[in-house]
Every structure is written in structure tokens, then in C-alpha cells.
Amino acid sequence: MSKIAVVHTRARTGLEAPPVTVEVHLSAGLPALNMVGLPETAVRESKDRVRSALINSGYEFPTSRITVNLAPADLPKEGGRFDLPIALGILAASGQLPLDTLNGYEFLGELALTGKLRPVTGSLPAAIAARKASHRLLLPGDSAQIASLCREAKVFGAEDLLQVCAHLTGQAVLEPVTAQFNNNEAIDYPNLSDVKGQQQAKRALATAAAGGHHLLLFGPPGTGKTMLASRLPGLLPELSDDEALEVSAIHSLSSQQQSVIWKQRPFRNPHHTSSAVSLVGGGSHPRPGEISYAHQGVLFLDELPEFQRLALEVLREPLETGEVVIARARGQATFPAAFQLVAAMNPCPCGYLGDTRRSCDCSPEQVRRYQRKISGPLLNRIDLQIEVASQNAATLFQHNTTDEEHSTESIRQTVVKARNRQFQRQGKTNARLSAREINRYCALDKAQQTFLTNLCDKLGYSARAVHRILRVARTLADLDEQASIQKNHLAEAIHYRKLDREHPQK
DSSP, X not given: OOEEEEEEEEOOBTTBOOEEXXXXXXXXXXXXXXXXXXXXXXXXXXXXXXXXXXXXXTOOOOOSEEEEEEESTTSOBOSSTTHHHHHHHHHHHTTSSOGGGXXXXXXXXXXXXXXXXXXXXOHHXXXXXXXXXXXXXXXXXXXXXXXXXXXXXXXXXXXXXXXXXXXXXXXXXXXXXXXXXXXXXXXXXXXXXXXXXXXXXXXXXXHHHHHTOOEEEXXXXXXXXXXXXXXXXXXXXXXXXXXXXXXXXXXXXXXXOOOOOXXXXXXXXXXXXXOHHHHHEETTTTEEOHHXXXXXXXXXXXSGGGSOHHHHHTTHHHHHHSEEEEEETTEEEXXXXXXEEEEEXXXXXXXXXXOSSXXXXXXXXXXXXXXXXXXXXXXXXXXXXXXXXXXXXXXXXXXXXXXXXXXXXXXXXXXXXXXXXXXXXXXXOGGGOOHHHHHHHSOOOHHHHHHHHHHHHXXXXXXXXXXXXXXXXXXXXXXXXXXXXXXXXXHHHHHTBHHXXXXXXX
8 A cells, every 4th residue: 555755845045945845655566766856966866875874774665666756846956955854754654653743844954874964054044934834943963053043943953863753753852952142242353453553544444334335445565455354344233133144044055064153244255266156156056155155244355456357247236236146047046145345456566556665666558457457337336445555664563542542342333323323314324325315315505516516527437436425425424423414525435436536437
């Protein structure tokens, strides 16, 4: 007599975890295990892993014709995450496990030949989806720790197949896994007071943090560009619970199972040899790239002109939209990418153009060609372009009270106040204002309009650049606790587009 068992699990599509039903049917006929439902190679190979895991765990592998259907049939299935639900379905269909013990559960896990459970990627999105479906989630212990970040989900972690079956039959019930949060412990970000001097760059860094603006630091080698960039995450407000959950969910998709400190702003620093796919994501089965791993944090691109031109150009749309859509023949995946770009570059190939201590050996043509590696449309999307000048060595040893006043904590407090003003006024940061919202929240009087128009016409700024100047000016006004934009805010915002002034757009 044939038997059917139904087990619930989850696939992985981008940041989503669509439901998958594993149907196992045992019938008379020659012993065989057939798998249908659009399984990829790793899923088809699970029949050999499942067979060995069942036998080595002391169970009997049925000598029947076994059909495993992964529904829905039009959803591609990949990875070893379906091993555990397939094994449980075979045990239930063959009568070695009561069918009703599977009710209300979802299962994920890759099986070793010994029956041990190996971690899977995307456990946190699966936990979020299981919570919405009011299901309990049982998965490998390491994956359960990550999945438990979804506090409302009921998550269980097991080490092997025997432990899973013992829990389901009530012989040795597992305790739900609870994530440990220490909300009283401050995250140890690098301190801005470690950077000596560079007051203008620090002001620009605070402006970027307050308004969510993108930033480009350029200057000779060794002037502190990387140190300044690494201090930006510490200036940003603390992540909310929902934002922290979304950041952790993205990182749970990594095959390296990167650990993320709860509520810590990500800081990603890819090498300049990185490809376009590694930056924005992709692959036959779309996976997130560096810009998604930097979601709600900072993406730092050092030596910006050394990146491949294509790798930089694919950043244009995510810089505007805050997300990336990866389309493939079988469908598309959307990953969040609301990151702040901080880039650093030398002013010329040798690095010493404009340095007062060392002469530049580059010809004007070499300088032009080097700086033109950054396209106008990409440069146009970077609100703040700041020169980080070289300093005397004596500056490093001077006791400057201004440096102490510009600590990470003191500037963060100012940034938080400015951001609160923005969210109370418009519900978003200034960098995300639309054209219509700019007309409403960045209104200028006649004299200011004339001042801005004359300068922008003289410097050849595009309409996008003008809008970005207004957004930055609005942030500067918020930092100064001003209700409206003043002329000095416009002048400072224009000053922050130094590269546009030196190389007017055509």
C-alpha cells in the first residue's frame, strides 16, 4: 500500500524565502528514488546523502519506488537545504516516524553521510517567513543561532538527524534557541579623534553622516583618507531593530556565514580588482554583492580610479534607488542596497599633485587621463568631494583640544539631532529627497536663487548637481539648527564639489 508524507521547507530567492512543499510517495515497483520539481544538481545529489544518512543513523532505507516532488514545480531549487526535509519525508512515508509529528514545522538542513547536520545559508529570511506563517523552524544548530535573531520566530537547533527525530517524537525535546542581545554594550567603532588635524574633512564627514550623502576624499598618499572613511560608521545613528534584522538577513545569505554584531553599521572595503558582479551581485542564481552587504552602512572604495570602469558604472543606479535588481532568464531578485559610498583617490598617477612638500612628476595629459577614469555621471552622483591635504609631521604630536572635541561620540550626537530634524520634517534623510520634495524643503529666496544660478551656470553644473547642492545645503542648515537654508550653506555646499569645478561637465 502506497504512502504519502508532506514536509514543509523554504527555498531561497534573493532575500525572499518562498515556501516549498516536499511530497514523498512510496509505491510498489523496482527500488528507485526519483526527484521532480526543478531540482538543481546539488538537490538531485541529495538522494545519495539522504540514503547514507538514514542508514548510518540506524534507520531503514525503504526498498520501494520513492518519488520526491518539490512543489511548486516552476520554482528552481538549489543547495543542500532540502536534505533534512527529504529524509524526514521518507521516514514518515515508510512509517518510521509518525506523520502528525511534522505538522506545524518547517525544516532546513544539509545532511552529512553520518547523519550530522550542516549549516545552510539564508536561515534568517527563512525564520522571518516561518514566523509570518506561524510555523516552527527546525534547522542545524549553527544556522539556528543566526535564525534566532528574528525574536518572534520559534527556532530549534539540532546537531544530527537522530536529535531531530527524538525531538519530534517527544523522546528528547529541544529548547527553542534564543538570541542573546546586549543592548547596553556600546559598539567599538574607531574614534574620529585619532585623526589629527583635517578639520575641513571632518566637517564634510559629519555632513555626510547627517544627510546620508556620498563622499569622495582625494589627496596625496598618507594624508588620512582611509582613516577618515573608517570613522564614518561610528558617526551614524544606531540601527533600529528592523534595520538590524534586515542587515543580518542579507549577511545570512553569505556562504561564509559572516558573523554580524547586532546593530553594528556594516563597513565594506572591497579591493580595486573586484569585478562588477562582486560589487552589485549576480550569478546564475543571484546572490548579493558588496553594495548589499554594505546596506545601512558604508561602502569604501579605496584607489577609486584603479577599479574597472564597468565595475564603477554599475553603481550608478543603486546610488540613486537604494536597491539593485538582478534579472535572469528564470526570474529576478531584488536586494536592498541603501549604502553610503565613501571613495578615496590620489589626485594624479604619482599622487603628489598639489602637495606642498613633494613635486608632481605627471604631465597635464597624464593627470587628465587619470582623473577621467571616474566618469562624469558617477562623479555627478557624489555630493561631497573633499581635498585631504598633506600635513606636517609635527601635527601628529601636537595636543589639540579641537581634535578631542571632534570625537566620534560628540559628532554622533550632533548628527543624531540633525537626522531627527530631517525625519520629523520629511520622514527621510536629505540625500533621499525627490525633485518635488527639494522644491518644498529646500526653498530659496530670490537673492539665493540668483546666487546659486549664476555660480552653477559659470561652473557648468548639471540639474542633478544643482539638486545635490541643495540637498547638502539643507543638511548644513540642519547641522546649524537653522529652519531655512542660508547663503553660507549654499556657498559651503558648492565648495564641496571641488572636482566638478576643476573639470566642468559637458
